[in-house]
Amino acid sequence: MATLNSNVPSGPIAQKWEQYKFNTKLINPANKRKYKIIVVGAGLAGSSAAATLAELGYEVHNFVFHDSPRRAHSVAAQGGINAAKNYQNDGDSVRRLFYDTIKGGDFRAREANVHRLAEVSVNIIDQCVAQGVPFAREYGGLLDNRSFGGAQVSRTFYARGQTGQQLLLGAYSALAKMIGAGAVKSYTHAEMLDLVVVDGHAKGIIVRNLQTGEITRHNADAVVLATGGYGNVYNLSTYARGSNATAIWRAYKRGACFGNPCYTQIHPTCIPVSGDYQSKLTLMSESLRNDGRVWVPKKKEDCKKRPQDIPEEDRDYYLERMYSAFGNLAPRDIASRAAKMVCDEGRGIGETGLGVYLDFADAIQRLGESKVRERYGNLFAMYHEITNEDAYRTPMRIYPAVHYTMGGLWVDYNLMSNLPGLFVLGEANFSDHGANRLGASALMQGLSDGYFVLPATISGYLASQNPGKRPKTDHESFKEAEENVQNITKKLLNNKGKRTPASFHKQLGKIMWEYCGMARNKAGLEKGIKEIAALREEYWKNVNVLGGAGEWNQQLENAGRIADFLELGELMCRDALHREESCGGHFREEYQYTKDDPEVQQGLVNPGDVKRRDDAFAYVAAWEYAGSVDKAPILNKEPLVYEEVHMSTRSYK
Amino acid sequence: MKVKLKVWRQKDRNSPGEFKTYESPALNENMSFLEMLDVVNEELANKGEEPIAFDHDCREGICGTCSCVINGKPHGPHRGVATCQTYMRSFKDGDTIVVEPFRAKAFPIIKDLVVDRKALDRIQFAGGFISVRTGSAPDANSIPVPKENADLAMDAAQCIQCGACVAACKNASAMLFVAAKVSHLGLLPQGQPERYKRVKAMVAQMDAEGFGACTVTGSCEAVCPKEISLDFIARMNRDYAVALLKGDPKPISGGGAG
Numbered sequence: 001m002a003t004l005n006s007n008v009p010s011g012p013i014a015q016k017w018e019q020y021k022f023n024t025k026l027i028n029p030a031n032k033r034k035y036k037i038i039v040v041g042a043g044l045a046g047s048s049a050a051a052t053l054a055e056l057g058y059e060v061h062n063f064v065f066h067d068s069p070r071r072a073h074s075v076a077a078q079g080g081i082n083a084a085k086n087y088q089n090d091g092d093s094v095r096r097l098f099y100d101t102i103k104g105g106d107f108r109a110r111e112a113n114v115h116r117l118a119e120v121s122v123n124i125i126d127q128c129v130a131q132g133v134p135f136a137r138e139y140g141g142l143l144d145n146r147s148f149g150g151a152q153v154s155r156t157f158y159a160r161g162q163t164g165q166q167l168l169l170g171a172y173s174a175l176a177k178m179i180g181a182g183a184v185k186s187y188t189h190a191e192m193l194d195l196v197v198v199d200g201h202a203k204g205i206i207v208r209n210l211q212t213g214e215i216t217r218h219n220a221d222a223v224v225l226a227t228g229g230y231g232n233v234y235n236l237s238t239y240a241r242g243s244n245a246t247a248i249w250r251a252y253k254r255g256a257c258f259g260n261p262c263y264t265q266i267h268p269t270c271i272p273v274s275g276d277y278q279s280k281l282t283l284m285s286e287s288l289r290n291d292g293r294v295w296v297p298k299k300k301e302d303c304k305k306r307p308q309d310i311p312e313e314d315r316d317y318y319l320e321r322m323y324s325a326f327g328n329l330a331p332r333d334i335a336s337r338a339a340k341m342v343c344d345e346g347r348g349i350g351e352t353g354l355g356v357y358l359d360f361a362d363a364i365q366r367l368g369e370s371k372v373r374e375r376y377g378n379l380f381a382m383y384h385e386i387t388n389e390d391a392y393r394t395p396m397r398i399y400p401a402v403h404y405t406m407g408g409l410w411v412d413y414n415l416m417s418n419l420p421g422l423f424v425l426g427e428a429n430f431s432d433h434g435a436n437r438l439g440a441s442a443l444m445q446g447l448s449d450g451y452f453v454l455p456a457t458i459s460g461y462l463a464s465q466n467p468g469k470r471p472k473t474d475h476e477s478f479k480e481a482e483e484n485v486q487n488i489t490k491k492l493l494n495n496k497g498k499r500t501p502a503s504f505h506k507q508l509g510k511i512m513w514e515y516c517g518m519a520r521n522k523a524g525l526e527k528g529i530k531e532i533a534a535l536r537e538e539y540w541k542n543v544n545v546l547g548g549a550g551e552w553n554q555q556l557e558n559a560g561r562i563a564d565f566l567e568l569g570e571l572m573c574r575d576a577l578h579r580e581e582s583c584g585g586h587f588r589e590e591y592q593y594t595k596d597d598p599e600v601q602q603g604l605v606n607p608g609d610v611k612r613r614d615d616a617f618a619y620v621a622a623w624e625y626a627g628s629v630d631k632a633p634i635l636n637k638e639p640l641v642y643e644e645v646h647m648s649t650r651s652y653k
Numbered sequence: 654m655k656v657k658l659k660v661w662r663q664k665d666r667n668s669p670g671e672f673k674t675y676e677s678p679a680l681n682e683n684m685s686f687l688e689m690l691d692v693v694n695e696e697l698a699n700k701g702e703e704p705i706a707f708d709h710d711c712r713e714g715i716c717g718t719c720s721c722v723i724n725g726k727p728h729g730p731h732r733g734v735a736t737c738q739t740y741m742r743s744f745k746d747g748d749t750i751v752v753e754p755f756r757a758k759a760f761p762i763i764k765d766l767v768v769d770r771k772a773l774d775r776i777q778f779a780g781g782f783i784s785v786r787t788g789s790a791p792d793a794n795s796i797p798v799p800k801e802n803a804d805l806a807m808d809a810a811q812c813i814q815c816g817a818c819v820a821a822c823k824n825a826s827a828m829l830f831v832a833a834k835v836s837h838l839g840l841l842p843q844g845q846p847e848r849y850k851r852v853k854a855m856v857a858q859m860d861a862e863g864f865g866a867c868t869v870t871g872s873c874e875a876v877c878p879k880e881i882s883l884d885f886i887a888r889m890n891r892d893y894a895v896a897l898l899k900g901d902p903k904p905i906s907g908g909g910a911g
Contacts, residue, residue, distance in 0.1 A: 052787040067708070068774045070814055071716045087794060123788070130790035132783045132838045134807040141797025159807060165715055166810060173782035180778035188771065211763055240711040274683050277692055280712040382714070385731075385738045386685075451787045500698045502691070546703050551665065552764040554706055555698065 002257050002624045004638045007412040008112040013644050014094075017116045020413070021456050025463035032057035034467040037458070038205055038220040040192045040247055042069030044164075044171055044443060045426030046226030048450030051174035054183035056455055061218060062175070062184050063207060065191040065242065065557075070172045073228060073240040074446060077164025078285035078379070080148055080156035081128075081443040083121040088145050092153040094118045099645055100151055101441060104331055105406070105434020106584035106612060107647045108260070110620070110640065112413060113431045120448045125157055127451055131170040135159050147329070148287055148440045156440045161285055161378045167443055171450070191557065193488070194481040195223065195251040195422065198471045202251075202422035206481045208489075210557060213550035215485055217473040221465050222421045222458060225251060226450065229405035229427035231264060233565045233572065234517070235509025237402035238270060238283040244561040245568050248409050248428050256417040257622035257636060259410035259430030261568070262576035265437055265585050266518050267403030268335035271386055272355040281401035282386055284358070285379055286439045289328045291363035291372065292396070294319050294335070296347040296356050303349050307357055307395050318342055322606050326652040333436045333585045334609075334652060336400035340518050341608060343399075350397045359395035400518060404442060406433040406585065407575075410622040410638070414457040415449060418622075421465070423458060425449035430620065435584025489549050492559045497542035501559040504539050508532065508562070508569055516573050521589040525577040529570055536566040536629075567629055574623075578635065581617045582610035604651045614647050654680050654746040658693065660705055661753045666761050672751075682742040686729060687712060687719060689741055706765035712737040714878060717813030720820070721766055722753040727817035727876045735815060735878040755820035759827070759863045770816045772862040773830060780854030781834045783844050796842050809837040811879040818873035818881075824865030829873035831859050832889035833881050839892055849896035856893055 097118040148156035159166035196204035230245035515528030663670025694704035719736040723729035729739035818829035838844035
């Protein structure tokens with residue numbers, strides 16, 4: 001069994017972080033340059049961490065599989081970033097952001113981490129503005145805010161529909177400065193394929209150069225993974241095609257525990273699937289729900305009619321009906337499930353019947369088309385490009401799609417995994433969003449981890465390490481890890497089967513969506529686990545990878561990532577199967593409110609809402625690799641204790 | 654629908670390349686251009702032929718990875734979109750589509766349609782930033798920025814660093830890219846202290862990378878997926894001229910108090 005200690009400092013919650021920073025060992029400025037830190041990934045978390053660590057004086061090596069650090073998928077975030085600035089004077093505070101995030105995560109996140117996130121949020125905005133991030137402004141020149149993702153205050157800062165790109169360019173520019181100054185060594189087209197563990201500590205990585213195929217060893221005093229989420233296990237998602245789980249999965253296989261793998265976020269507003277060739281689902285920013293109204297026809301027989309031909313009284317604005325306090329702004333998990341529910345009732349729209357309308361007619365009438373264009377013009381244009389439909393004239397068609405993974409490698413308060421020396425940031429870790437992430441909180445967490453948290457916590461670990469004794473790359477563990485990587489490559493290339501890697505990915509995605517998607521149940525998950533195991537077996541018998549190892553070979557890259565997805569998918573199903581409750585994005589059909597429950601009768605929740613079981617499942621499930629894919633992984637539990645926020649039924653009515 | 658593809662195939666940087674022709678399988682007009690390439694590649698792979706290498710990632714027009722010249726135009730027939738946002742409904746059944754990489758001296762070919770655009774990063778490393786150490790920033794609202802300036806800065810900041818401007822330019826100039834970066838930071842009060850140093854450093858690096866000069870043909874603006882305006886080049890030229898007039902700052906001597 002792994003030892004899991006959350007290392008949450010004692011004391012009142014609002015003082016924990018201050019006190020922690022005071023108590024943490026520092027490293028003398030003259031000694032910092034002796035420490036070498038590897039940062040894998042250059043999204044918001046990776047680039048902000050790499051830049052900040054370099055500013056502090058550490059020797060930083062940054063690795064990305066892209067051709068440039070600016071391409072990481074943080075770039076695609078549209079809506080915004082939360083911060084408890086209370087610039088709108090509408091009652092926001094650190095306490096409220098903390099509370100909203102804990103509640104939004106359905107009481108499955110760690111209190112102390114979330115409070116720290118809320119505290120640090122205000123510094124992030126300062127930092128980004130100083131870097132030149134062109135956030136939206138009011139005519140007086142001050143920053144504008146909007147309400148977003150189930151919040152009743154306006155705390156979201158945004159830059160048109162491309163907040164992610166602008167924040168990433170800010171972090172990238174900080175990184176660029178340090179690369180230019182020689183303080184960060186940047187490796188691009190460099191994919192991490194294994195973690196090197198020496199005497200139980202993470203001390204290096206094995207990397208493949210995607211241009212030449214060369215495999216190299218890199219040692220360090222600490223390794224930081226900021227490699228993003230694993231939603232591409234579903235094949236179809238809003239992730240970039242290149243987003244993958246390989247770095248965290250191979251770290252898992254080296255002993256790092258995987259926390260809550262089944263917590264996935266299905267985003268309610270994406271463009272529906274149109275055909276089997278589809279490679280990608282496109283998100284329409286949730287900010288659209290501020291002004292758009294979601295509806296389906298009341299009657300099944302109206303579903304094939306043109307929306308304009310369905311009179312007002314025959315429309316069911318189901319979010320407004322079911323969740324009157326939050327209406328169209330209900331949190332993502334709730335809005336997604338409601339869409340699934342109405343479609344399951346046969347009231348879905350579009351060719352496939354898997355879609356609902358997002359209608360701007362009212363907003364255009366109220367605000368005028370030019371105002372709507374100013375707010376959402378680029379999103380409407382994007383929608384038009386993809387669907388050839390004009391959302392100013394006819395409602396958008398939307399449907400939920402996989403968007404984010406709240407699960408990830410388990411970390412303690414220091415953001416360090418159970419493997420000492422291995423730090424995990426951003427979406428790659430499990431820590432802050434519980435079972436459901438609120439809109440505009442991913443960008444906040446990535447930058448919080450990278451700019452402010454890790455740079456403060458890593459010194460505590462480094463102070464216990466002697467950089468003079470850093471293992472050299474000729475150490476046995478490096479040799480063994482490199483051989484492992486070479487063997488995987490050889491196995492894939494020598495297999496010479498009959499099917500392409502992509503065909504397996506598609507098939508895996510269908511299994512995952514069917515059995516471990518928006519609604520899960522015992523029988524389905526058991527079936528999913530069997531089917532994935534069978535598919536994995538077939539993969540290693542029948543996959544065919546063309547080309548060689550020593551060249552640019554995209555099929556080989558993908559084949560390695562898909563091999564990992566085929567293992568991770570099974571773990572996700574196992575986690576979902578063991579968690580016999582519903583919480584946030586994890587909906588087990590067996591555990592939902594019915595009309596007989598007192599909470600429904602009191603009007604707190606609707607029938608069909610998720611039913612948590614705090615008595616049995618108020619813990620983080622941290623899965624530990626058992627040494628072989630065929631052995632059942634070991635379940636470790638970190639109990640979740642709520643001292644500040646009373647665990648209650650999550651109500652948005 | 655079906656199309657005929659005339660695609661540039663090149664094994665690596667040092668091997669000669671050539672056009673090869675492929676018949677596509679049946680396509681759906683709602684496919685994106687890249688999804689069409691996926692389908693063609695699956696078919697090639699199933700026949701044991703090596704798939705066409707092409708760059709792509711986010712597939713929603715923001716990461717700047719995709720980079721095809723389609724029928725002679727970077728990012729294809731439409732204005733204001735990247736290759737990944739080009740849909741097959743823009744073509745007709747039976748069309749022949751010519752697909753090439755972004756060609757420029759500063760973008761060496763890696764394989765087939767994939768080119769190395771790291772030169773653009775190196776321009777950024779030379780000066781594309783505002784120096785602000787983490788933790789040292791003042792309150793975000795302490796410096797008001799007129800909305801017009803913020804909006805204009807945002808127009809420039811939308812650049813996705815794809816390099817289409819370079820590929821479209823007969824001189825393979827990177828002026829629109831550099832101008833967007835210089836203008837984004839130069840328009841904001843936070844970017845003023847390093848404004849002139851920045852433009853000089855970035856232009857110097859641009860020249861060192863082997864990008865050509867600008868002769869203001871406007872082809873860059875015409876293909877830019879973010880429709881970045883040529884005006885920014887004028888703005889950069891002005892900043893650059895002022896920077897030259899200002900000359901270099903005097904070197905400072907070492908030593909300190911105490």
